[in-house]
Amino acid sequence: MTNKINMHNLTKSEEDYLKALFQLLIEDESIKVGNNQLAEYLAVSPASANNMVKKLKAKSYVISEKYGKLELTDEGKAVAVRLIRKHRLWETFLCKYLNFTWDEVHEVAEQLEHIKSSKLIDELDRFMDFPERDPHGEVIPNAKGEYSIQPKITLSSLPQGSICKLMAVNDGSVTFLKYVSEIGLALSSEIEIIEIREFDKSIRIRFNAIEETVSKKFADNVFVKLIE
Amino acid sequence: MTNKINMHNLTKSEEDYLKALFQLLIEDESIKVGNNQLAEYLAVSPASANNMVKKLKAKSYVISEKYGKLELTDEGKAVAVRLIRKHRLWETFLCKYLNFTWDEVHEVAEQLEHIKSSKLIDELDRFMDFPERDPHGEVIPNAKGEYSIQPKITLSSLPQGSICKLMAVNDGSVTFLKYVSEIGLALSSEIEIIEIREFDKSIRIRFNAIEETVSKKFADNVFVKLIE
DNA sequence: CTAAAAAGTTAGCTTTGACTAACAAAATAA
DNA sequence: TTATTTTGTTAGTCAAAGCTAACTTTTTAG
Numbered sequence: 001m002t003n004k005i006n007m008h009n010l011t012k013s014e015e016d017y018l019k020a021l022f023q024l025l026i027e028d029e030s031i032k033v034g035n036n037q038l039a040e041y042l043a044v045s046p047a048s049a050n051n052m053v054k055k056l057k058a059k060s061y062v063i064s065e066k067y068g069k070l071e072l073t074d075e076g077k078a079v080a081v082r083l084i085r086k087h088r089l090w091e092t093f094l095c096k097y098l099n100f101t102w103d104e105v106h107e108v109a110e111q112l113e114h115i116k117s118s119k120l121i122d123e124l125d126r127f128m129d130f131p132e133r134d135p136h137g138e139v140i141p142n143a144k145g146e147y148s149i150q151p152k153i154t155l156s157s158l159p160q161g162s163i164c165k166l167m168a169v170n171d172g173s174v175t176f177l178k179y180v181s182e183i184g185l186a187l188s189s190e191i192e193i194i195e196i197r198e199f200d201k202s203i204r205i206r207f208n209a210i211e212e213t214v215s216k217k218f219a220d221n222v223f224v225k226l227i228e
Numbered sequence: 229m230t231n232k233i234n235m236h237n238l239t240k241s242e243e244d245y246l247k248a249l250f251q252l253l254i255e256d257e258s259i260k261v262g263n264n265q266l267a268e269y270l271a272v273s274p275a276s277a278n279n280m281v282k283k284l285k286a287k288s289y290v291i292s293e294k295y296g297k298l299e300l301t302d303e304g305k306a307v308a309v310r311l312i313r314k315h316r317l318w319e320t321f322l323c324k325y326l327n328f329t330w331d332e333v334h335e336v337a338e339q340l341e342h343i344k345s346s347k348l349i350d351e352l353d354r355f356m357d358f359p360e361r362d363p364h365g366e367v368i369p370n371a372k373g374e375y376s377i378q379p380k381i382t383l384s385s386l387p388q389g390s391i392c393k394l395m396a397v398n399d400g401s402v403t404f405l406k407y408v409s410e411i412g413l414a415l416s417s418e419i420e421i422i423e424i425r426e427f428d429k430s431i432r433i434r435f436n437a438i439e440e441t442v443s444k445k446f447a448d449n450v451f452v453k454l455i456e
Numbered sequence: 457c458t459a460a461a462a463a464g465t466t467a468g469c470t471t472t473g474a475c476t477a478a479c480a481a482a483a484t485a486a
Numbered sequence: 487t488t489a490t491t492t493t494g495t496t497a498g499t500c501a502a503a504g505c506t507a508a509c510t511t512t513t514t515a516g
Contacts, residue, residue, distance in 0.1 A: 013503065036463055048504055050465060055502095067464055067511060098351035108345045115343075117336045123326035241473060264493055276474055278495060283472095295481060295494060 022080030137168025365396030
């Protein structure tokens with residue numbers, strides 16, 4: 001019998017906070033995530049975040065000391081991973097079956113991830129034949145909450161002459177996603193780094209016989225696997 | 229340009245009330261629907277219903293006079309029909325693609341019907357090739373909110389000797405739906421009324437070479453089309 | 457090492473949508 | 487027609503989740 005002290009009757013807000021905290025924590029393991037970061041990430045006031053963190057602490061999803069850094073309990077992490085699983089499965093469904101584009105899926109998936117039914121999500125998973133990655137290239141956790149973590153290599157971190165494959169993109173911004181598809185990049189595109197301009201770190205790349213120059217900021221949001 | 233005074237930014241609760249009122253109103257056109265009925269239907273206190281009705285009146289979705297009966301404006305009806313469309317499309321999806329049974333769909337569809345995205349629902353409709361009826365046999369309104377109203381003939385209203393076809397069932401209760409499928413009845417089943425027992429109006433029926441006796445209450449919840 | 461800035465906390469208010477209790481109007485029955 | 491029951495309304499509370507303003511602690515910079 002698994003430890004079911006927390007009967008996951010969480011509100012939408014509680015879920016949002018747990019997921020946000022999880023994302024902030026994995027973004028950079030070593031750095032302190034505090035109340036203010038969490039507030040900023042969710043676009044709420046520090047007071048609101050403080051309030052909610054208190055509640056989640058009381059419910060044993062979050063660990064923290066006064067004025068200290070925030071952490072998630074195993075149960076907190078499990079909730080977040082379940083949400084991420086749902087989010088990514090829905091995104092996959094929207095793209096593959098309902099003609100949604102890269103940049104349209106996020107907003108709707110934000111809503112769908114809060115639907116409470118494990119049967120629903122597990123059947124959706126089965127219906128799509130257990131996809132491993134979502135349309136942005138992110139790994140989808142399985143029904144047990146297991147998932148492989150890919151070390152994130154950004155396009156901007158590679159030296160001139162590298163050849164790499166587009167594995168994922170940061171799906172934080174609609175304008176970015178639109179840009180990516182407009183220039184013709186897609187998941188699995190092979191990218192060669194022709195030149196890195198010293199002045200502003202902008203990068204000349206070639207893919208599918210197209211040459212383009214992209215900014216450092218752009219390259220920071222593109223995750224790749226090194227081929228050679 | 230269609231009249232877009234009401235920017236449909238309704239809360240889940242507001243939507244629930246509008247849908248509930250719509251359902252109560254079409255159930256029996258002639259009878260007065262008041263605040264208390266609405267409250268009872270939604271399992272909330274009369275005070276809560278009163279409160280919400282006031283708000284929906286202010287937003288021009290509902291018409292009523294103090295101590296008078298409740299009505300929906302065209303916009304109110306449109307919201308309700310959109311919800312019903314979403315609900316029935318999701319139910320259809322759950323049954324046809326995600327292995328949900330008759331009695332499992334309702335609860336999840338209650339949640340899914342509140343997802344805000346017209347693209348989502350219209351694409352889902354297209355994906356399923358524009359189904360006309362949901363798994364309970366109810367007509368699904370189209371994207372414009374049009375739908376045909378079938379006069380509801382209950383199994384209990386037919387005389388002995390009638391032969392009819394099961395068109396829909398009242399999906400209000402899980403136990404009822406389970407019962408229906410357990411005895412082997414399904415949509416489109418042909419049913420012959422062998423005998424109506426005077427004492428308690430229970431009905432002996434035959435379908436798919438099965439004979440069963442069902443109660444008046446049961447027959448009240450089964451909607452049919454007369455064949456002969 | 458102190459002073460200013462940043463981060464975290466608290467108190468108190470707002471809105472939404474529930475609730476109960478008390479009261480008013482309508483409908484029904486005697 | 488009057489009395490009772492049903493129905494509808496109002497007032498006042500509560501919890502969730504947000505906010506601002508004020509305050510405290512920690513961090514950082516001079």
